[in-house]
Amino acid sequence: MKRFTPPEQWQVSSLQTGAFSHLRELFKVDELTNWPAPQWFSPFLKAINANNIAISFEDDAKVDFGDRYYEQVIFETGVVPTRAENWHDLFGGFIWCLFPKTKALINQRHVQDIAQYGLQKRTKHRNALTLFDECGVVLAISDTKWIELLREHQWKAAFVDNKNEWGKTIKPFMFGHANYEMLTKPYIGLTGKALFVSMPDEIFCKDLVTQYQYLDQALYEMINTDNCLADNKQLSPLPLLGVPGWHDENQDASFYDNTDYFRAKRRIRT
Structure with missing residues (x-):
């Protein structure tokens, strides 16, 4: 099932507190003038998932989920579905860039847990x-x-x-x-x-x-x-x-x- 969140206004002033200092230093987010497209992350990405597929970001609306859960799409294709003009997914992209090994492992653990217990049962691990x-x-x-x-x-x-x-x-x-x-x-x-x-x-x-x-x-x-x-x-x-x-x-x-x-x-x- 596709996720939808209405577009939010880009406000670089929201990123000026000390909590965002790392993003300002490493990604120059305070210099952006508008929402970055999913492909904007490409120069910063060095992530490879547990299927040995390079991670990439694509517009959520263009990703074919089929019957697959979000984490399964990432594991099987390497594609991270990314909603346009969405704070949550924007920050998710930064974390993939900063913690590529850990994010790939968490993705793998989700898929393994789903394979064993299904989507209906949320285990303590998941x-x-x-x-x-x-x-x-x-x-x-x-x-x-x-x-x-x-x-x-x-x-x-x-x-x-x-x-x-x-x-x-x-x-x-x-x-x-x-x-x-x-x-x-x-x-x-x-x-x-x-x-x-x-x-x-x-x-x-x-x-x-x-x-x-x-x-x-x-x-x-x-x-x-x-x-x-x-x-x-x-x-x-x-x-x-x-x-x-x-x-x-x-x-x-x-x-x-x-x-x-x-x-x-x-x-x-x-």
Whole structure:
């Protein structure tokens, strides 16, 4: 079944916050004057799917889905159906460019799961793959203290007290393209799902392209070998507007006083 979303107005002003800094640096999105066509991604793409077919982007309206599901089309043909003038699919294209190995593996895992369980039954594995694909944030860390601070919802300690360490011992990399879409119109309550990935100190000093290449390989191994997305247990809530540098209002420490957004850890009684 074809998907349809009405065209949206291209507003480069939506991409000016810190959350989009990587896209501005690597793709110069702030210099675009209109919606890029699907083929615009071609110079940036180095992705090959698990069928050894090069990934390409084509207008969703021109793709013959037949009876196939979205992920099956990508796996069988290498074509990523891309809706015209659509934020969600635009950001999905950027993620294919930045995490080609991981995206191809997630696509393969979806197809394998569908082959085994069918489309009607959503397994824990497919739910986790989808959640990370849509809402994931890779938190590259060289200090394990961040895992406890953020998993335990110690928001002020993580975002205020240790603010100066962001970019040095912890650095966020967006994976979920739905996060990017929602950040074009940010709102209180916007929350992603963090996955912690260890990264050596020396990689923090490398250029952004090298950092993405390192993380793409690390994520591939974590999913393929360690099966970290067997379920949602390793994904941790992350209030996206609290990430230092991603939202102008969080420069004031009082921003984190909103406990409806920066919620305390829920304790489960035994």
